[in-house]
Amino acid sequence: MKQLPNILKAKLESRIQNNALRQLPFGNSLVDFASNDYLGFSKSESIFKETHKYLLDNNYTQNGATGSRLLSGNHQLYLDAEAHIAQFHQSESALIFNSGYDANVGFFSSVPQKGDLILYDELCHASIRDGIQLSYAKSYKFNHNDFEDLERLILSNPNTTIYIATESVFSMDGDAPNLEELVDLSEKHNCYLVLDEAHALGVFGDKGQGLVQEFGFEDKIFARIMTFGKGLGCHGAAILGSLELKQYLVNFARSFIYTTGLSPHSVATILVAYKHLEIEKENIEQLIQNIIHFNQQKNLLGLKPIFVRSKSSIQSVIIPGNEKVKSIAKQIQEKGFDVKAILSPTVPAGQERLRFCLHAFNSKEEISNVLQLLSEIVFKS
Structure with a gap:
């Protein structure tokens, strides 16, 4: 077996020396x-059983999607789940991605254009930062939850299309931005606000809808990323927004276009888990x-x-x-x-x-x- 190049061995050794080597638990x-x-x-046995019953009752016996959704993988269950998710979150549309990582990379690499500007919280998740790195837009980080610093950057870039990227609950600190102040700021300067709700889904709101709906800001956010691997206990994610945004992502988000879709079983689990939010x-x-x-x-x-x-x-x-x-x-x-x-x-x-x-x-x-x-x-x- 051919061994690692020396430069990669040195990087691993550095991790070991710094007591920072990652290992699978x-x-x-x-x-x-x-x-x-x-x-x-x-671990919900009822969600597991209801998902199985849903698949049998609707004659889904296929194990895999068979291809990307633009080729052979767009089964009816996707459309049913997206319609339910959009209604649940009071959004015009929902587009399911294979993971929260794929959703963020797909959005930030395709939506902001050359000449645009992305302003992102310094503690944003790696998936947001990786998507930004793939974008042709310029980007600057602002101090964590510091909207004076954010506004300074906005004012320093007049006549520019600006996307503001942040999270409703931060994955490492667990804190949240002042959403009311953030929404007011984005509207004042006509910015496009993008909010990752990965750690708010299932936690905030009377039905676990997330912080945006708890505050009634559904119509003031350009895009919401809802991730299903946390509060819903399954896998995948959806981007919520206008019908035009959904159409754009289907045409230009590479992490959506060039990947095999989720299996019917995965999508059915998402749909059943959402229904459980309403009754639990x-x-x-x-x-x-x-x-x-x-x-x-x-x-x-x-x-x-x-x-x-x-x-x-x-x-x-x-x-x-x-x-x-x-x-x-x-x-x-x-x-x-x-x-x-x-x-x-x-x-x-x-x-x-x-x-x-x-x-x-x-x-x-x-x-x-x-x-x-x-x-x-x-x-x-």
Whole structure:
């Protein structure tokens, strides 16, 4: 077997030396504070059975899409699911992509044009940044959730078509921008606002519709990216927007055009999971109560100063240094709680952290116990 070039070996060795080498983990039986399965839908037996029944009742016995949606892969189930998603999110249209990564790369690489400008939050997800890198538009980042800095950049580029890219809930910090202020700013300067709702779907809104609908801003956002691998517990994503935007993406988004579509089973799972959002309000309410309990407990234990402020399912405690944060994560895991360390370069050096993901199925006792354990370890060290 031909070996890696020396330059690639050196890059791996550098990761090892910095205690930052990524490795694929195995499953475990620990209490889950690590996954993005906020509502427990990925393990829902009823969703699994209803998906199977839906496929049989509608005579879907095909295992794969057979090709891209523009060739042979555009089965009727796609159209039914997209119509349901658009109605659920009060959008003119929805276009399903194979993943949230594909959706962001497809959008940002094709929609902003040469001469346009993309202004993106410095903590935007890698998929947004990778899409921007593929675009012919210019791009600048603005300080995290700092709309004075954003407006400064807008004013520095007059007579320019500007796209503003950010997230409604940030994947590493768990915090959220002031959407009302952001919408007002985008309207004031006639910008196109693009919002990734990956970590808001299933969490915010009375039916888990996301933060945009919780605030009633559906008609003020140019595009929303809804990702299904978190709150819906399955796979795929959709871009919400106007019918014209959907038509444009079908014609120009390369990550949509040049890939085999999702299987009927995958799309049916998305559709059934969406229907469960409408009937599982108690599940969503339990998640919100767990978030409130987590914040109350960390305050009681004196942990608030080392946590990033968050009212979402993502709660991050900053523990600088890859070696130190990995050591603390290991101690917590040895006590039965699956809490993951997030290392640089995934986050900037000095911003290494433990990332707690909260779920509807976590008990208040589990939350209290893991925070008590964290408190004992942190204050001891």
